[in-house]
Amino acid sequence: MYLKSIRFLFTPYRTSPSKIFCRCQHVQTQDLVVERVYRQLKLGEYETRLIRNFCIIAHIDHGKSTLADRLLEITGTIPKSKENRQVLDKLEVERERGITVKAAAASMFYEYKNEKYLLNLIDTPGHVDFSTEVARSLSACQGAILLVDASQGIQAQTVANFLLACDSFLEVLAVINKIDLKDAKINKTLEQITKEFGIPNENILKISAKHGTNCTSILDQIIEKLPPPVCDRQQNLRLLVFDSYYESCPIVIVAVMDGVIRPGDKIQSKLTTKTYTVLETGIFAPERMRAEALYAGQVGYVICDTKISDTVVGDTWHHLGIDVKSLTSFKIPRPMVFAGFYPIDESNYNQFEQSIERLSLNDTGVRVQTDSNPAFGKGFRLGFLGLLHMEIYSQRLQSEFGQQIITTIPGVAYKCKIIGKDNIKQHGSDLLLISDSMKWPDTNIIQQCYEPMVLGQIVSPTICSLPLKILCTERRGVLIEEYSIDEKRTLFKYKLPLAEIVYDFFDQLKQITSGYGTFDYEDSDYEAANIVKLKILINQESIDELAVLCHSARAKAIGQDIVSKLRENIDRQQYKITIQACVHSHVLAREIIQPYKKDVGAKLYGGDKTRLMKLLKRQEEGKERMRQIANIEVPRQAIISVLKRNKS
Numbered sequence: 001m002y003l004k005s006i007r008f009l010f011t012p013y014r015t016s017p018s019k020i021f022c023r024c025q026h027v028q029t030q031d032l033v034v035e036r037v038y039r040q041l042k043l044g045e046y047e048t049r050l051i052r053n054f055c056i057i058a059h060i061d062h063g064k065s066t067l068a069d070r071l072l073e074i075t076g077t078i079p080k081s082k083e084n085r086q087v088l089d090k091l092e093v094e095r096e097r098g099i100t101v102k103a104a105a106a107s108m109f110y111e112y113k114n115e116k117y118l119l120n121l122i123d124t125p126g127h128v129d130f131s132t133e134v135a136r137s138l139s140a141c142q143g144a145i146l147l148v149d150a151s152q153g154i155q156a157q158t159v160a161n162f163l164l165a166c167d168s169f170l171e172v173l174a175v176i177n178k179i180d181l182k183d184a185k186i187n188k189t190l191e192q193i194t195k196e197f198g199i200p201n202e203n204i205l206k207i208s209a210k211h212g213t214n215c216t217s218i219l220d221q222i223i224e225k226l227p228p229p230v231c232d233r234q235q236n237l238r239l240l241v242f243d244s245y246y247e248s249c250p251i252v253i254v255a256v257m258d259g260v261i262r263p264g265d266k267i268q269s270k271l272t273t274k275t276y277t278v279l280e281t282g283i284f285a286p287e288r289m290r291a292e293a294l295y296a297g298q299v300g301y302v303i304c305d306t307k308i309s310d311t312v313v314g315d316t317w318h319h320l321g322i323d324v325k326s327l328t329s330f331k332i333p334r335p336m337v338f339a340g341f342y343p344i345d346e347s348n349y350n351q352f353e354q355s356i357e358r359l360s361l362n363d364t365g366v367r368v369q370t371d372s373n374p375a376f377g378k379g380f381r382l383g384f385l386g387l388l389h390m391e392i393y394s395q396r397l398q399s400e401f402g403q404q405i406i407t408t409i410p411g412v413a414y415k416c417k418i419i420g421k422d423n424i425k426q427h428g429s430d431l432l433l434i435s436d437s438m439k440w441p442d443t444n445i446i447q448q449c450y451e452p453m454v455l456g457q458i459v460s461p462t463i464c465s466l467p468l469k470i471l472c473t474e475r476r477g478v479l480i481e482e483y484s485i486d487e488k489r490t491l492f493k494y495k496l497p498l499a500e501i502v503y504d505f506f507d508q509l510k511q512i513t514s515g516y517g518t519f520d521y522e523d524s525d526y527e528a529a530n531i532v533k534l535k536i537l538i539n540q541e542s543i544d545e546l547a548v549l550c551h552s553a554r555a556k557a558i559g560q561d562i563v564s565k566l567r568e569n570i571d572r573q574q575y576k577i578t579i580q581a582c583v584h585s586h587v588l589a590r591e592i593i594q595p596y597k598k599d600v601g602a603k604l605y606g607g608d609k610t611r612l613m614k615l616l617k618r619q620e621e622g623k624e625r626m627r628q629i630a631n632i633e634v635p636r637q638a639i640i641s642v643l644k645r646n647k648s
Ligand SMILES: Nc1nc2c(ncn2[C@@H]2O[C@H](COP(=O)(O)OP(=O)(O)OP(=O)(O)O)[C@@H](O)[C@H]2O)c(=O)[nH]1
Pocket: 058, 059, 060, 061, 062, 063, 064, 065, 066, 067, 086, 098, 099, 100, 101, 124, 125, 126, 127, 177, 178, 179, 180, 181, 207, 208, 209, 210, 211
């Protein structure tokens, strides 16, 4: 045996070795034949009564990932070490920013009252922009641990996540975390949880995830208080596809609702009717670990001969030829914020497209549509759940896929009711959903426009109420409700136009409340609004890609911002340049660049012809990067300066 070349594919399994059998396989790797040892689990002996599927939910930074570390350590899934810091936050962007953006599953084995349990934990993100991750995770669980930071008490996302868990009929275990902090207000937090969620005091655990205090009792409570999955292994196979990612092939994360799935099985998608062969099944512990099968009630992964585009999150998979009823899927929220994404180097489009496809497999909250733009060429118009979501997506595209990208100003999708039989026929409907200004119809056929609204919930120190109300009024918000949570904090409910919060609303809120304010919002349908198309003209010719859709009240300020940016970025040329921002025929902002003829040969003496030719050639090359608008050369950089995300 080639002992030196044995490679362990997975992290060693730290519970009973009796559950492991090893299988050897020869694999050709470049010129080397190495022996791979697969550790393969047998999960069949974990009857459904011995399984608990639960997630940890909380407001941002209340300690979900830290608690997950402790639970993984106590169960021996990972070795105990001071180095264990949010081990389930595996993405580079999560490590860099210290926030969870992807739900991550991990299976643990835990002995309680002489029986071995299989606990499947899903760590979820806290930020509202990743609520799809939470909603999806809940669909695979029967219980949830609701974590509340003892120094901060209940926050906006605590309430939102509690309601989500209740809507999914999950049993909720309330836990107060960070009791070690000097400013921990344990009794007050207990009171809040009881008052807000109706959970009795004696049922609320008090822990320090950082130091491990009382964390073992959480595991006992999970077994005692959370229900096992209700499913049937004798029934026909039904799998809920609840996540996927790409790692040299698509890895599909599933919850087995009924039956058993094994490598070699032929399965079919209920949604696409496509069929596949199962190549591998397994669990995350927390790395991928093969299992000889996955049984009803268990959460794990499946590798099939699928293509990336085949996996639809929310789909039901079943054995080929054995039809079953679709599982109730979870609701994927509609995107709120849209932006154009283009490769900096247009010749890199194919690779860019592949990266978008792979990343979107792992981010079901994003909506993808191909797009093209006169300045940037081919690209995509992407829909996100919020600004942080968009920021994280573009960072992942750059760090995980090495893509150099240009993103445009984020905007929202407006609805537009149009008139005229022919127009309706041409557009295919009388109510258009438009996020791209280039697709905005002619004003004379628009009957009414509508803008997306949100119901915002702000928890703020009471002392900051006045500036907060001024901010919301400036953003066209309408106060719905206001009440004090305790003597120091007030909760405000505002109806706000989504377009008014996509730029910097949250930053302003943080500034006003010195970081103590929290904001959470939910979609609140559309309302009639005076939406206009703000056109940008250079010497009377419109630059289509710079047109902006906005509320008429904001058009002037946005117009002024854009024309002054263009003014800064366009050099003087042979002709006078007039830059205008207009709505219909009304000019709202104007800048003028006076003419100047650049003579590249001016500094040359005598007959240095070669040098002159070189300079002319360089100037010619420069022109290739220009965009010709009304005989004026507009550098690509000028257009990028406007299109790049900037506060207006
Ligand atoms: N003092 C103290 N700090 C804690 C405790 N639990 C977590 N923390 C700290 O709180 C911060 C946030 O912890 P995380 O585990 O990343 O919080 P999270 O809820 O997973 O964060 P998101 O997933 O981004 O919402 C980290 O700096 C932790 O070290 C605790 O019990 N005591």
